[in-house]
Amino acid sequence: MPDQLPKKSASIDRRTALRGAFAGAAILAAGQATAAAGPARHRTPGLRTGGKEVAIFGGGMAGLSAAHELAERGFRVTVYEPAYLGGKARSLGVPGTGTGGRADLPGEHGFRFFPGCYQNIPDTMRRIPFPGNPDGVLDNLIRVEGTVAGFRDRPPIVAPVEIAGLDQLTPQNLQNSIVSAFGFIPELPPHELAFFGKQMLMWFTSSTERRFGQWEYLTWEQIMRADGKSAAYRAYLVNALTRITVAAKPHLSSARTIGTIGEALVLAGTGLIPQFSGGVDRILNRPTNAAWIDPWVDYLRSRGVQFVMGQRASRLSCAGGRIDSVTVTDAHGTATSVVADHYICAMPVEKTVPLLNDRILAADPHLAGMRELLTDWMVGIQFYLRRPTEIPEGHIAALGSPWALTALRQAPMWVGDFAGQYGDGSVQECFSVDISDWDTPGILHGRPAKQCTAAEIAAEVWAQLKVWLNTGTGWLRDEDIHSWHLDPGISWSGGTTHNETPLLVNTVGSYDHRPYAHCAIPNLFFGGDHVRSHIDLATMESANESGRSAANAIIDAADDPAPHAPVFPLVALPAFEAAKKLDADRFRAGLPHILDI
Structure with a gap:
């Protein structure tokens, strides 16, 4: 029997079609730059x-x-x-860890990364002066070339973050590239990978009317038709990619939201979009406050901004x-x-x-x-190691890990001698980890992160990382751990864990x-x-x-004559416009997308 979406999405009632057509028409009429x-x-x-x-x-x-x-x-x-100025984007020192004139060990809410599809942030960073940098703090971003994908009890795989071999962006080329990019996933049936590529192409060719009128009211799990698929398809393509990218639950999150960021990341990965420059991924070359927030605050003060703390x-x-x-x-x-x-x-x-x-x-x-x-939780923990790991530079994804862990080796990509600048001189590595799932039981204590103490969280995160990364590598060694630091926004009171800095989750219909x-x-x-x-x-x-x-x-x-600050739209590919126009006509007629079969 072919896969089927829930009845709501298989046929579009007139109310849904009209609502979507109205929303899409309003957005299109306003123009993407002012949507x-x-x-x-x-x-x-x-x-x-x-x-x-x-x-x-x-x-x-x-x-x-x-x-x-x-x-x-x-x-x-x-x-x-x-x-704190900078909010969830700030970094902070771990109090009392710096000796001998060195700064405290650097901690943070979670490691920063700057996808190439970001346009507003780079524009701001370019206008923040930084000594020796022609483009201000924007020059403190460095390009990440690869990623490490870890699997439970399997050797990890090092993969490029960019899509190679594309010289033209056509629907078929893009679909083939998406399929090729995820071909490394173990135990994934080829026909399911092909289906995933087809569903992504459906998203790319969906009209604005359908995106706001139908996909906004379906979950990512539904649009990817996870029911009846293999464990690998559900664990990696549906759940893991969603959790590690946006800390969202695929059974709750709006398909439109996940599709929007997924499309932008894919296009950035092609290297063919002038507006999405700098590659798929970039990180800062020093702690966030030193690289960005402190120079920003200094610049704002120089322009007369007052801060009342x-x-x-x-x-x-x-x-x-x-x-x-x-x-x-x-x-x-x-x-x-x-x-x-x-x-x-x-x-x-x-x-x-x-x-x-x-x-x-x-x-x-x-x-x-x-x-x-x-809102949901996505919070970071840093492990300070006495020896550098041998993990290749770049982001690390423990795909399918219960707590949806992603990580980054920061010291190798930062300027200067880490041990000479931070801590007591014995720490060679800052291994920063984001915990994106706080509700699933772990493998060590059998409890979700929300039910663990800080020490239990640290032990559980390390245990999961070893299972997902150490097979055939031995990259992570217990004896290398100097200390760890959990985001201070996590606190405990009366047996309840509290998070001071949760993240918005775009659930179905939340727009x-x-x-x-x-x-x-x-x-x-x-x-x-x-x-x-x-x-x-x-x-x-x-x-x-x-x-x-x-x-x-x-x-x-204020009726002020000053020009507006630019607000950059996401890129729409001309090669897809004909398909989107056809889909808009079908949506207004109450018909499903032509690929929604």
């Missing part, structure tokens, strides 16, 4: 100081990006941040249909009122939702959708609940990876784009 910008421009009435004073609440990627664009256009910007937005006061003040509170509970012309909530969604009081929701009911958004960068309240704006964007994923890129969109909305609200 994430939202409704028509607003102008804020009754500006207090000529419309140039902006208060930003949250000094993470979105807040800093908005501050950057506004400061360069002459706005007076103050950023209020309760903890230790202050968290605790209340939005709405009167007369606009925000008239915001209350900020410090760690001791002392409250202060902030008054400005424009206010940007650049906090994570779980911190923003409690501020949406009845008056705000009455002014813009759509904002209530943020309460429906789901409907996500806000634009501005809303019906004319001087209230939003930044963060939960704001609608082109990349549409919890990434630095989407947060940066949201900051740009918020800045542009303020420029409009």
Whole structure:
């Protein structure tokens, strides 16, 4: 019997077709360059100081990006941040580990990587000065050439991260390249790999109307038709690729979201897209704060941006249909009122939702959708080793590991002598690992990460890495471990594990609940990876784009003549346009995609 999708996707009812056609037409009419910008421009009435004073609440990627664009256009910007500038993108030293004049060992929320499909982030980085770099901190990115794929109790495989041999981007060439790229996966039936390639081609040739009207309301597991497939297909192509890339669950995540980032990564891997320069993958050549965040903050200060630390937005006061003040509170509970012309909530969604009081929701009911958004965990741990491993440089994916582990050897790709710069002089390697699945039992303790202590998490992660990477290699040795460092956002209280820094997960239909960068309240704006964007994923890129969109909305609200900050769309291939047009006609007629058979 042929594979079948659930009835909802096998036939498209008129309501779905009309909804998708309306959504797609609206996006196309707005133009891709402004698709994430939202409704028509607003102008804020009754500006207090000529419309140039902006208060930003949250000094993470979105807040800093908005501050950057506004400061360069002459706005007076103050950023209020309760903890750390840089948010989840920052790095931090492990307190008390540096001796003899060396810096503390470098820790972080999770290792940074910069796919070639990112365009907004590189544009920002290029405009941040860095000594000796013609293109500012952008020159601190270095290209990653390969990746290590680990399998349980099998020798790992070293594979290139880029797709070789393509000289023209046609549907057939791209499908063949996708099939070839994943041919290394063990025990994967060839006909299932071919089916995967066909489903990816279906995504590439799906119209905007279908993407928003059908794929948004199906899971990635459904569009890949995982039911009835082999264990290898489900474990590697459906689950592992989703978990390690975006920390998303394939049985919950919107197929449109996963397809969007998958398409962008594939196109970056071809090397044929001028806008996606720099290869599939890049990393920083030193700790994130040293390479990027600290120079960024210094630059913003030089442009007049003020930073008020230790202050968290605790209340939005709405009167007369606009925000008239915001209350900020410090760690001791002392409250202060902030008054400005424009206010940007650049906090994570779980911190923003409690501020949406009845008056705000009455002014813009759509904002209530943020309460429906789901977050999940993706947190990093670093192992400090006395000897370098022999793992090839590049990203490491333990495919099919219970905790969906990915890793990176950082020391070999950083400038300078690691042991001479950090710690007590005996640490030669910083092995940084991201834990993307906190809900699946592990192999050592038989419990999910959320039910483990910090020491148990470290032991479990190391055990899984050895099973997935050591067969035939002996790369990881227990005796090499000097120490480890788990992200400090993880804490324990009353037997419950808490994560201070969860990530947004794009579940089925969640696009409907996500806000634009501005809303019906004319001087209230939003930044963060939960704001609608082109990349549409919890990434630095989407947060940066949201900051740009918020800045542009303020420029409009202030009726300021300054040019907009560029917001870069994803690439649409001309070779696929005819197929997409055909699919748009089929979708409006209530017919499935021509490959959806």
